Structures are given as structure tokens and as C-alpha cells.
Amino acid sequence: MGWSYGLPALIVAVLGIVVSKVGWRWFYIAAVTTPRDVTALFAYIKLLILVRKYQRKNVTVSDIFQTQVAKHPDKTCIIYEDKVWTFRDLNEFSNRVANLFHTHGYKRGDVVCLLLENRPEFIGVWLGLSKIGVITPLINTNLRGPSLLHSITVAKSSALIYGEGFKECIIEISKDLPSHLALYQFNNAKNEPTEGAAKDMSTLLQSASKDKIPAHIERADHHDKLLYIYTSGTTGLPKAAVISHSRYIFIVAGIHYTMNFRNDDIFYTPLPLYHTAGGVMSVGQTLIFGATVVIKKKFSASGFFPDVKKYNCTVAQYIGEMCRYILATPPNPADASHKLRLIFGNGLRPQIWPQFVQRFNIPKVGEFYGATEGNANIVNNDNTVGAIGFVSRIIPSVYPISIIRADQNTGEPIRDEKGLCQLCKPNEPGVFIGKIIEGNPSREFLGYVDRQASEKKVVRDVFRKGDMAFLSGDLLVADERGYLYFKDRTGDTFRWKGENVSTSEVEAQVSNVAGYRDCIVYGVEIPNLEGRAGMAAIYDPDRVVDLEQFSENIKKVLPTYARPQFLRFLTKIDLTGTFKLRKVDLQKEGFDPNKITDSLYYQTAKGKYEALTKEIYDQICRNEVRF
Structure with missing residues (x-):
């Protein structure tokens, strides 16, 4: 038999084998999901190219920010209560912070806590400290008493910077603070008197140099710790999650490419800057990509869309509960007369998703899922209502995340006779995990400052002996096309x-x-x-x-x-x-x-x-x- 007959017969035979293995349905799923998967794959390739370039160059967040300052020093960087900070302004303020704390003896690896409300100086303080290699725990401004004390002491801090509005809550715990802890009070223009041994940081900054720190000062490197970001503390005491320079860059670049952000976007975030969502994902677009960010002291449901319109924002950030508050406000002319092309965030419930999009004229919703301390991060960037992301049904191994069978009360994985974990089938709820690969910024698990707490989030011997994964503790379900939907927290x-x-x-x-x-x-x-x-x-x-x-x-x-x-x-x-x-x-x-x-x-x-x-x-x- 010649090739004219043999080749078609071979193709038919191979096709028959494939169909018998995966079924015709697989080809349909492949056809409808391939455009989505290819788009995500290209974004992921861009991300890997960028993070590997920065890894090779051993750059830090402040190094990348310096390139943005050099490109457009007079471009608007931060807008806050009608005050405009340019990239030059933020750079000079952060230099003052760096020089001040260097002269006070702080160096690479030291820890200085920050307790300050949303304002441009919040960003400038931790950015400046990072220029001399100091790690900054970002303290939740709602904490008081034992929770506040715990957050300061668990980080093993050498100093605490706090805003004048938090003076009373610091006084309340002062007798229990470590004796070596230096206090710096950051004042507004009123120059509020400091308490006890606290230094007046605002006055000290006025005489500090705004020039770049001297070259001989030991700098941080790409994998050094940058920030500690605390969990919300819905149960127990807050835990301090470790964010390195490489991790910060990965989070910012990951959301940038998957959401298709632009460098000329104007971002609106009323979220607290001490958490990852506002303080990294939105602020990071300014520091890493040169965008403009509008920050607010506090979230206002009635003020959300009027602000978006006022500042000509093109991207706005939400947390699911905020959307419900906004939806409950009376109609406003600003509801749909804005320039938004995208809102992004996490927790927009499918029960209000269509109403929210329709009322406020939202062209696109970018819903993401991820934990500050974790490596299991996903994004829904194609407007699929209710989905928090997806896994490819065609090339699932490209992004190593999985849903495994687990006890829904305890979150404990259910293992097979070999002692290994089991993948869930479509529409079967299970616990979401992310494969851990040490040294890989996209797959590394840095965990918490508390190593015992970190160990509880790691599951071992997952699909083969010796491998590891981050255990999210969240119950998710994947549909036939690979779209992922949040079900609940294990135990809830x-x-x-x-x-x-x-x-x-x-x-x-x-x-x-x-x-x-x-x-x-x-x-x-x-x-x-x-x-x-x-x-x-x-x-x-x-x-x-x-x-x-x-x-x-x-x-x-x-x-x-x-x-x-x-x-x-x-x-x-x-x-x-x-x-x-x-x-x-x-x-x-x-x-x-x-x-x-x-x-x-x-x-x-x-x-x-x-x-x-x-x-x-x-x-x-x-x-x-x-x-």
C-alpha cells in the first residue's frame, strides 16, 4: 500500500486511539478554551522573562523604581486628597528616610515596623528603608492591645514608626514593649508633641539629605526580605507573611501581565496599604511600571465612583464586600460616566456580579485569587461570571496548581493506598494547592516569620514522594472547562x-x-x-x-x-x-x-x-x- 493510502489510514488510527483515550468531548473543550489558555500562556511567558531578567541583574524594588524616576521624574506618581506627588517627590522623600535611618545606625537585615494610615508617606517610608536593606513590617492600623503588641514583637523589630494618630494606642502597650525598641513618631504639619522617648521623625526628616544614599552602604539583594505583611486576623493573632524583593516584583508583574495593565493607567485603590491587594498590586504598578495611583485614607461606598470619575481613573480595585456596599448606595450620575476600562480584585460574589457590572457600566472584571503568603495564585481575565481563575484542560502542567481531595472540615488531604494525594474530578470540591519549588519566585513558599506556622501550610508527598505544595485551606471546584470557583474555607x-x-x-x-x-x-x-x-x-x-x-x-x-x-x-x-x-x-x-x-x-x-x-x-x- 502506497503513502496515498497509508498516511490517511495512520492518521485515522492515531485519531481513533486518542478518541478512545480522551473522548470526543476533549476536542470540544480544547476548541473553546484554547484562546483563553494561549492568552494566559503568553502573559506567563512575559512574566517569566521579566522576573528572570531582574533576577540575573540582582535588582531590588528600589532599583527598579529609580529607573522610573529617571524616565519621567515629573510624572504624577501618587494622588492623595488632591495632593500630587511626582516620581521625583517620592524618590526624594524616600532618600531622606534612607539617609536618616542610616545615620541612626540601621543597616541591612534590621527590622523597623510601620504603623501609619494610608498616605504617600506610607509608601515613601518603607521604600526608603528598603534602600538601606531594612525590612518593614506593615502593621494593621485597626489593631490594638495584645494584637498590636504581638505584631510588633513577633517581627523582632528594632524600631517602630507610628503616626501621631496612633500615639494613644502605643502608650497603652508601652510598658510591655521591648526595652530596646526605638520609637519614631511621624507627625502632620501640626507637629504634635511626642511622648516619652519617641523621636519626632517629621522634624528629623527635614534636615536629612534628599540625595541618593552613598554607594558604600550595604544594599539589599534580589532575594532579601522586603516587607512583612500580616494576615487579617479573623481567627487568632495576626501572622507575619514574608515578602522578598523577588516576591514583590513577581506579584506586581504577574497581575500586570495577566490583567493587561498599561503603564499609562491611572489606578484607584481605597484599600489599606498594609495589605497585599492595595499596597503591592496597585502601588506596585507605580513603583515597577511607572503608572499613577490614587490612594484614599479610607474606603467610601458613596465616594467610590465619584472619585473614579474625578481623577480620570482607568483601573479601579475592589474587595468583594466593597462591591456590595457600593451597590447598596443610591443612584449617582457618576455611576456610569467614568473612564474605567477594568476593575480588578477578589471576592466579587456571583450573586451580585451581573448587577454590579450593569449598573456601573464596567467593561471588564478581573477577578483574582491568592494568599499573601502562598504561591497558589490564579486569575480570571475573560469576564466569566463567578470564576476566580482557571486551569488549562489542555496543558494543565504549565501552571502547577491543583485541587485535591480533602476532608472539608479539617482540610486534611485524603490519600490513596500509596499515601499520595488524589486529584479532584470536574465539579468535585477539594482543597486548592500550589506546587513548591525552592528558588523559583513563582513557586517558592516564603511562609511566615513564625516557622511553625509556615510548616502547617505545607503538604508533603503530594503526587510523588518528596514533593511539596502550599496548602491554601480553601475549598474550590473546577468545572469541565477548567474554570475555578470558590466554595468555602475548610472548617466553615x-x-x-x-x-x-x-x-x-x-x-x-x-x-x-x-x-x-x-x-x-x-x-x-x-x-x-x-x-x-x-x-x-x-x-x-x-x-x-x-x-x-x-x-x-x-x-x-x-x-x-x-x-x-x-x-x-x-x-x-x-x-x-x-x-x-x-x-x-x-x-x-x-x-x-x-x-x-x-x-x-x-x-x-x-x-x-x-x-x-x-x-x-x-x-x-x-x-x-x-x-
């Missing part, structure tokens, strides 16, 4: 009536039905009943939620087993700096009216909510009320 999912209930999904629906109010959902134990019943705590200090309407509407959006059995109407709430509600104390208090002064309700057998009195509570505990 609870079981009721034989069904697994995701607190995040229930929270989204309860919030919508309650008029976009803050709410938190958790499972509570009822004596002598299996599982945990759902309870929703809703922030409604004026008690405007109509219970009858609420009960009717919740039936339309949640199955019976997922509807809250108990309601608690909060008169005050405790939010973290990233707008996350604190759950632990609420869960401990349960539904006991003997301990709780807030209004409590329970769901009757008819699906109505009625007041939970002490008498009813006793009946529930005696199992005289059916659920």
Missing part, C-alpha cells in the same frame, strides 16, 4: 440534614435578601441532633429587615437544608481591615438568649421566623421543637 462548611452547607454561598444569598446588609453565617450545635444548624448574624441596628418578607424570599434562593435556622440581628459589628467579619465569637455564643442581648429568631416548622425566647430556647434544648 458545615453539615445539616445530610447535606454540606457552604457558609459563603449562604452569606451571599442572605445578604441580598436582607438588602445587601453585612451578614455572617456559621453552624451551631443543637443538643442531641446530628450536624450543625445554620445561623445568620445580620447587621441591622435599626431593625428594618422585614422578617415575613425575608422568610418568603429566602425560600426562593436557598434549599431547605441551607436556610438559616436561627437569625441574630447585630447592633454593632467588628470588621477587619479587609472588610471581613469576625466569626469566632459569634459561633461560640451560638443561639443562647441567656448570653446574647441582640434580637434572636428561630425558623418554625412552617418556615416562618419567630422570636427566640428563653422558654423556646429551653424547649429546643429538650428537643421539643422540631427542625
